[in-house]
Amino acid sequence: MSIRELTKAEEEIMRVLWQLKKGFVKDVLAELPETGRNDESGLPAKPAYNTVSTIIRILEKKGLVGYTAYGKTHEYYPLISEEEYRRFQTEQLMANYFDNSLKKLVSFFVQDKNISLNEADEIIKLLNKQKDQ
DSSP states (O other), rough: OOOOOOOOHHHHHHHHHHSSSSSOHHHHHHOOOSSSSBOOOSBOOOOOOOHHHHHHHHHHHHEEEEEEEETTEEEEEEEHHHHHHHHHHHHHHHHSSTOHHHHHHHHHHHTTTTOHHHHHHHHHHHHHHHOOO
16 A cells, blocks of 8 residues: 555544544544634534545545445544554655655754753664664
């Protein structure tokens, strides 16, 4: 299966499915944050049910979500793990901004993001552990 870049809305729904492990559209909708707009009664609004349903079907067509049918109702579940998507995103970041160089990526975070000494020590331990394997 080929992983592709997700839209913000698709990624948000995938995050909910990763958290829930499986769920119906109403379950996903219940976990989504409010949109920042208010509904007719002035209360904070959630995305529309049909919008969430449509995005889930798009994710299904992309091969990222599967489902179990219960009559006309579907219970959805992720077909890729959050870790697989995180790896894909990191590889895309390295390819698009750091010439596929892990050294350039790490250097960027070390120099520009002021990594704490504790974080630096943890990174060194991880590198040493990898080297010993």
